Amino acid sequence: MALLTLTGVTKRFGGVVANSAISFQVPRGQIVGLIGPNGAGKSTLFDVVTGYYRPDAGRVAFAGHDLVGLRPDQVNRLGIGRTFQKLRPFREMTLLENVMVAVMGHTPHAAAARAEALTYLEFVGLAAKAPVHARDLSTGQRKRLELARAMATRPRLLMLDEVTGGVDQPTIPGLVALIGNLRERGLTLVVIEHNMRVIMALADRIVALHLGEVIADGPPAEVVRDRRLIEAYLGGAYAQGA
Ligand code: ADP
Ligand code: MG
Numbered sequence: 001m002a003l004l005t006l007t008g009v010t011k012r013f014g015g016v017v018a019n020s021a022i023s024f025q026v027p028r029g030q031i032v033g034l035i036g037p038n039g040a041g042k043s044t045l046f047d048v049v050t051g052y053y054r055p056d057a058g059r060v061a062f063a064g065h066d067l068v069g070l071r072p073d074q075v076n077r078l079g080i081g082r083t084f085q086k087l088r089p090f091r092e093m094t095l096l097e098n099v100m101v102a103v104m105g106h107t108p109h110a111a112a113a114r115a116e117a118l119t120y121l122e123f124v125g126l127a128a129k130a131p132v133h134a135r136d137l138s139t140g141q142r143k144r145l146e147l148a149r150a151m152a153t154r155p156r157l158l159m160l161d162e163v164t165g166g167v168d169q170p171t172i173p174g175l176v177a178l179i180g181n182l183r184e185r186g187l188t189l190v191v192i193e194h195n196m197r198v199i200m201a202l203a204d205r206i207v208a209l210h211l212g213e214v215i216a217d218g219p220p221a222e223v224v225r226d227r228r229l230i231e232a233y234l235g236g237a238y239a240q241g242a
Helices: 042-049 072-078 095-103 110-123 139-151 169-184 196-202 227-239
Strands: 002-013 016-027 031-035 057-062 080-082 157-161 188-192 205-210 213-218
Touching: 002 042, 002 188, 016 031, 016 042, 016 057, 016 188, 016 205, 016 213, 031 042, 031 196, 042 057, 042 157, 042 188, 072 080, 080 139, 095 110, 095 139, 110 139, 139 157, 139 169, 169 188, 169 196, 205 227, 213 227
Parallel strands: 031 188, 031 205, 080 157, 157 188
Antiparallel strands: 002 016, 002 057, 205 213
């Protein structure tokens, strides 16, 4: 049973067709990897699903709800959390305050919100830094904070936009383990990711976009052998097992 179903989703910016009749499903409890070259339309698709853009055509169904026309806060309340490719923490607030802001969307009582916020900071390994200002974090730590903030909205589906992008190589395995733990907790995930090692380690299914269109969709081992995908994105190196 799919938790999220996209049917013919199309989004244009003037003459640019960022998403062209995109259809695929996200099965409950799985991790779907969304891959493709820069400009393929991945982030735009996240914006369409989460209510930041209204598609020009197509349907987005989530757990029995039609999402088209809903605002981001309404989509979030139905159970979809997300992170952004460009991080947006409140830099002058502490980590605890950053997460509390998200928790207070559903738990207005400050003491309860504080306690719940701490559980998310613990989960992402940042509890010791709760009183630190967000501006003082490394990129890898900021990615973890972003995960904690997304979890704080209590989603059933989490959409992560390039969580390992721009972080140091040594911090990547920790982030990968964290994402795997989210699935263990019962969350369903869609992850945009350029690092093929990360995708192969995490994804139950891969959807590949190119020029706004789905060019491959299936189990990772099959998708990485797809000729169109190799030509458009993976190149020779990955195909040879590098
Ligand atoms: P990806 O995340 O796969 O790199 P994007 O979804 O960011 O790709 O972009 C897909 C296409 O849509 C690109 O051609 C990009 O330039 C264009 N695009 C994205 N957002 C906008 C916008 N707000 N206005 C105009 N064009 C946009
Ligand atoms: Mg993007």
